[in-house]
Each structure stands twice: as C-alpha cells, then as structure tokens.
Amino acid sequence: MRPLDKERAYLVATPFKKRDKRSLKISDFVFALSLDLKWGPPEKVRALLQEAADEGLVRIEGDYVHAAFDDSQAEVPVGFKPQKEEDLFEKALRLVVSTTGMGRKEVISMVNERQDSLMGLVNLDAVALLVAKEVGAEVTDLAGEAYRNLIEEGAR
Numbered sequence: 577m578r579p580l581d582k583e584r585a586y587l588v589a590t591p592f593k594k595r596d597k598r599s600l601k602i603s604d605f606v607f608a609l610s611l612d613l614k615w616g617p618p619e620k621v622r623a624l625l626q627e628a629a630d631e632g633l634v635r636i637e638g639d640y641v642h643a644a645f646d647d648s649q650a651e652v653p654v655g656f657k658p659q660k661e662e663d664l665f666e667k668a669l670r671l672v673v674s675t676t677g678m679g680r681k682e683v684i685s686m687v688n689e690r691q692d693s694l695m696g697l698v699n700l701d702a703v704a705l706l707v708a709k710e711v712g713a714e715v716t717d718l719a720g721e722a723y724r725n726l727i728e729e730g731a732r
Contacts, residue, residue, distance in 0.1 A: 630679035668704035675713040
C-alpha cells in the first residue's frame with residue numbers, strides 16, 4: 577500500500593474507531609473528520625468518503641456509511657495526523673470528484689486520456705485543472721497556484 581493509500585485508510589478508519597462502531601451516519605462521519613478533528617472542510621471529507629467507497633474501504637447505504645475494512649488493516653497509529661498539504665494534482669482530483677460525484681479512479685482515467693490527447697505536451701497538473709474546468713469546477717485559485725509552481729520550476 578502506498579503511503580497516501582495508507583493515510584486514506586487511517587483517515588477513513590478514525591471515525592469508526594473513535595466511536596467503536598462499524599456503521600455511522602454519513603453526517604457523523606463528516607462531522608468527526610471535519611469539525612471534531614479539524615482535518616478538512618466538509619466537502620473535502622465527502623470527497624474522501626466517496627473515494628473510500630470506490631476503493632471498497634466503506635459501503636454507503638442511504639444515510640449510513642459502513643466500514644468494509646478489516647480492523648487489522650486499519651489499525652490507526654497513536655498520534656496519527658494526515659499530511660497537511662496536498663499537491664496540485666490531488667487538489668484538482670478532489671475538486672472534480674466533489675463537483676461531479678465521479679469516483680477517483682474514473683477522474684484519473686479522464687485526466688490520463690486528456691493528457692494523451694494532448695500528446696503529453698502539457699504538465700499533468702495543468703491537465704487535471706483543465707478537466708476540472710471542463711466539468712464546471714471553479715479553478716481560479718488552483719490556476720494561480722499552478723502558475724506559481726510553473727514559475728518556480730522555470731527558475732530552477
């Protein structure tokens with residue numbers, strides 16, 4: 577499991593472990609990560625929840641989310657804190673997921689197809705932002721970040 581995947585598993589497991597339950601209301605799950613533990617805004621937590629469902633870590637049924645992971649696979653280390661800063665690509669993926677409701681893998685596939693159609697001439701971060709813009713997401717802030725990153729790369 578890659579570090580980001582492991583981190584995602586820990587994030588998803590935390591609300592269940594904290595309440596010692598295998599099922600939670602979606603609102604309780606979002607509250608636990610977003611407001612209680614201050615690990616991100618509600619829309620980011622909802623995107624994380626959708627990614628977790630796509631990966632089979634949880635099952636969403638109506639207003640409830642059910643843990644689908646084995647307890648031994650999601651043993652959250654004491655003092656676990658998620659990485660604070662996501663890279664631009666991850667931010668763009670989350671934006672598309674939260675805007676469209678599509679799964680993370682589907683969005684990555686869209687970005688890869690779009691990059692292939694551009695014959696690899698465009699930076700992957702920029703392609704992810706292009707896809708986000710095409711699905712109607714507001715990308716102004718991320719575009720500014722992409723520009724600053726490009727300037728920094730050019731200076732190196």
